[in-house]
Amino acid sequence: MTEAVHVEPVVHQAPQGFIRKYIFSLDHKVIGIQYYLLALFSVMVGMLLSVLMRFNLAWPGTEVPILETLFPVGAPGGIMTPEFYLSLMTMHGTIMVFFVLTTAPQSGFGNYFLPLQIGAPDMAFPTLNMLSFWITFVSLLVLLAAFVVTGGAPISGWTGYPPLSALGEIAGPGLGTGQTLWVASIALFCVASLLGALNFITTTIDLRTKGMSMMRLPLTVWAWFVTAILALLAFGVLLAAGVLLLLDRVVGTSFFIPAGLVVSDQMINHKGGSPLLWQHLFWFFGHPEVYIAILPGMGVTSQILSTFARKPIFGYRAMAYAIMAIGLVSFIVWGHHMFLSGMSPYSAMVFSLTTTAVAVPSAIKTFNWLGTLWGGRVRFTTAMLFAIGFVSLFVTGGVSGLFLNQPSVDIYLHDTYFVVAHFHMIMGVAAIFGIFAATYYWFPKMFARHLSERLGKIHFWITFVGVYSIFMPMHFLGVMGNPRRYAEFTAFEFLADVVPIHEFISIAAFVTIGAQLLFAVNFFWSIARGKIAEINPWSATTLEWTVPSPPPHDNFGGRAPVVHRGPYEYSVPGASRDFILQSEPEMKVVHQ
Amino acid sequence: MATIAPPPPLEYLSTRDPDLPTWSDGDGEGDSHGPQALPERRYLTGLLLGLAAVVMFFTALTSAYVVNQGISGQWEQVPLPRILWASTVILLLSSLAIEKARRAKKHFGRWWEIATLLGVLFLSAQLAAFRRLASAGIYMDTNPASSFFYLLTGAHAIHLLGGLTALLYIWIRSRREMMADHIAVKATAIYWHFMDGLWLWLFLLLLLWR
Ligand code: HEM
Ligand SMILES: [Cu+2]
Numbered sequence: 194m195t196e197a198v199h200v201e202p203v204v205h206q207a208p209q210g211f212i213r214k215y216i217f218s219l220d221h222k223v224i225g226i227q228y229y230l231l232a233l234f235s236v237m238v239g240m241l242l243s244v245l246m247r248f249n250l251a252w253p254g255t256e257v258p259i260l261e262t263l264f265p266v267g268a269p270g271g272i273m274t275p276e277f278y279l280s281l282m283t284m285h286g287t288i289m290v291f292f293v294l295t296t297a298p299q300s301g302f303g304n305y306f307l308p309l310q311i312g313a314p315d316m317a318f319p320t321l322n323m324l325s326f327w328i329t330f331v332s333l334l335v336l337l338a339a340f341v342v343t344g345g346a347p348i349s350g351w352t353g354y355p356p357l358s359a360l361g362e363i364a365g366p367g368l369g370t371g372q373t374l375w376v377a378s379i380a381l382f383c384v385a386s387l388l389g390a391l392n393f394i395t396t397t398i399d400l401r402t403k404g405m406s407m408m409r410l411p412l413t414v415w416a417w418f419v420t421a422i423l424a425l426l427a428f429g430v431l432l433a434a435g436v437l438l439l440l441d442r443v444v445g446t447s448f449f450i451p452a453g454l455v456v457s458d459q460m461i462n463h464k465g466g467s468p469l470l471w472q473h474l475f476w477f478f479g480h481p482e483v484y485i486a487i488l489p490g491m492g493v494t495s496q497i498l499s500t501f502a503r504k505p506i507f508g509y510r511a512m513a514y515a516i517m518a519i520g521l522v523s524f525i526v527w528g529h530h531m532f533l534s535g536m537s538p539y540s541a542m543v544f545s546l547t548t549t550a551v552a553v554p555s556a557i558k559t560f561n562w563l564g565t566l567w568g569g570r571v572r573f574t575t576a577m578l579f580a581i582g583f584v585s586l587f588v589t590g591g592v593s594g595l596f597l598n599q600p601s602v603d604i605y606l607h608d609t610y611f612v613v614a615h616f617h618m619i620m621g622v623a624a625i626f627g628i629f630a631a632t633y634y635w636f637p638k639m640f641a642r643h644l645s646e647r648l649g650k651i652h653f654w655i656t657f658v659g660v661y662s663i664f665m666p667m668h669f670l671g672v673m674g675n676p677r678r679y680a681e682f683t684a685f686e687f688l689a690d691v692v693p694i695h696e697f698i699s700i701a702a703f704v705t706i707g708a709q710l711l712f713a714v715n716f717f718w719s720i721a722r723g724k725i726a727e728i729n730p731w732s733a734t735t736l737e738w739t740v741p742s743p744p745p746h747d748n749f750g751g752r753a754p755v756v757h758r759g760p761y762e763y764s765v766p767g768a769s770r771d772f773i774l775q776s777e778p779e780m781k782v783v784h785q
Numbered sequence: 786m787a788t789i790a791p792p793p794p795l796e797y798l799s800t801r802d803p804d805l806p807t808w809s810d811g812d813g814e815g816d817s818h819g820p821q822a823l824p825e826r827r828y829l830t831g832l833l834l835g836l837a838a839v840v841m842f843f844t845a846l847t848s849a850y851v852v853n854q855g856i857s858g859q860w861e862q863v864p865l866p867r868i869l870w871a872s873t874v875i876l877l878l879s880s881l882a883i884e885k886a887r888r889a890k891k892h893f894g895r896w897w898e899i900a901t902l903l904g905v906l907f908l909s910a911q912l913a914a915f916r917r918l919a920s921a922g923i924y925m926d927t928n929p930a931s932s933f934f935y936l937l938t939g940a941h942a943i944h945l946l947g948g949l950t951a952l953l954y955i956w957i958r959s960r961r962e963m964m965a966d967h968i969a970v971k972a973t974a975i976y977w978h979f980m981d982g983l984w985l986w987l988f989l990l991l992l993l994w995r
Pocket of ligand 2: 527529
């Protein structure tokens, strides 16, 4: 009979005082929540911007007096100028990609649960961890400041292509101070992400507890780990690009500005740079970035499907290897964003092939998720619904990717709403579903209370139907040639027929966004009043479910759990209950 | 009949248990965690990862250099100031001094001091190189080649400044305690040698790829 080892825990006090505890905290759990709240705030701003955009797209030219009050320059007479629309779009994209999708799934949930799931007392470098959060915070402030400076926010899109983004005020409104702030914000974000990535990787390598071999890691940890590797390699490149762009703007160099440009009848005094260089650097970061956004969602989905199907994840090793494969290949596909840049058809072919190769590990993951569900005793909790929704969106968005990765097709579809549909499905909404799934799943651990399941299910169904209503029709718009990044389409005769579609999309968007209030109410109400949760309410197997909710300051009370088995031992034949914790010692069979 | 016994209680180890191979080195030092041990080798892991990011950063700059040099059309070669040869030698010597220090445990402080001073000297030489070019009327925004010259040397200098701070810090500490085997010394040495190699790479790039 195995004797449980009795250990005197080395108890020590959590920091006292509000500031050390909640503001400049070194505790990975507090930092995780800080990141989550930052993302929550950002997503609200981002959604607000999209409401304004969708309003303008469906009913251009309508007077909205409040807009004039808020933005006298951007919306004179309450009617949005096209430039103002572009600035909303730029800020929407930037906020969503960086401050929501990069922040909540990785830095938020990863920070909170990675140390818990590997049996560690904290991240490897708590001080760096705190620093990453606060740099991210400053970066967000710098970005938002672009709204209030003269000229307003930049109009060059979340991809910030030069020369537009490099020339300064002369190129258009928002391209003066606003654009400089944008670049500075991105550079800061890069630094914060690099520090965070370094911390995540070191923690996973060096702080796993006894028995937690790599092949016993929960798939969430695999996802955070590989995401951190991608971030470490990709953000360094974006930082370099950002520094060059900043120098072009501030010092007067010409890294991205070619000779002989004439803008607004004025000769531009720059020479010898290459705008294409930015595209290469940006997308070398940009494609891995979309996986940085989506991989944690994949990890969470695996975790949740297994928990609520009461079955081991189908093909654990294949899942881990698929995450690595996706990560690896994501570094050699960036050219698929540049098929129209004049690249040689041979290069285009190579990028097309590598991109298609991503479909293989993606399909492996999808089939394994379906295999996990197959024959399971499925419990349709809200977390489970969102995880299944994630799979659905991932498939939908992935299929449209197979169209776009063929250069000949992309030449037509590039810069149409087809691309908007594609990346919103696979990156935007799928990652958001991952965040929701994680929230409903881990909320009981973080706040010791449940989110309301009833509100949660209503929230899920409106959101699920809503996002399909918003983004599915965009595929048709794209096929009809509806261009992307335009403030209104009324001027085009060939698009007269699609106006009702745009109205439908906008109404769907308002309903869906409105439904997110349900989530906000549920979230804050449940923190205070939700149903009290047990330590392990879902009967799950990973280590975070062995500690109290919320976990104490040092997670395991000055001790280290010992891991005896893999992460998904559900419904093991012969076991006394339908789940076995990772830290449970071998079962004994007793003969009577 | 075979039945299954209820699961035995969970097993825990003290974080100081030698049986906890992965993250207890029992040095009793932990950041926010009082007596809990986080393993010392995390510093080296973290450093190597940091260097990987630095490699990506400079790889991006290098490819930018190669691309723009190839297509620019307005590339006017910068005459490389002679003093760069001197700074190269100085930097190599400083690396040598660091290794000397780590081996000469007793005279650690003396050699480390020399390494630190050589580091300062290197930065002064780089500054002198900038001054030389500026006095010839070549500034950062003069032409693509000059932009890259200032960019590459400047970015390297900033990274080196970080290393120099660590050198100074250890120098000061070494006057009070025995530092030769300290993890910070090892980490700083790795970083410094890496900056050495990086400089050689950039110097060769500026020298040969014109
Ligand atoms: C799995 C996660 C994926 C995410 C998060 C993602 C995200 C994105 C994003 C954000 C864009 C932006 C385009 C723009 O701004 O112009 C994009 C474009 C593109 N994606 Fe994906 N994608 C994913 C998977 C795939 C797959 C599996 C394929 C193909 C098999 C694919 C093929 C493409 C292509 C070819 C483009 C370029 C479209 C164009 O610019 O015209 N993507 N993707
Ligand atoms: Cu891509």
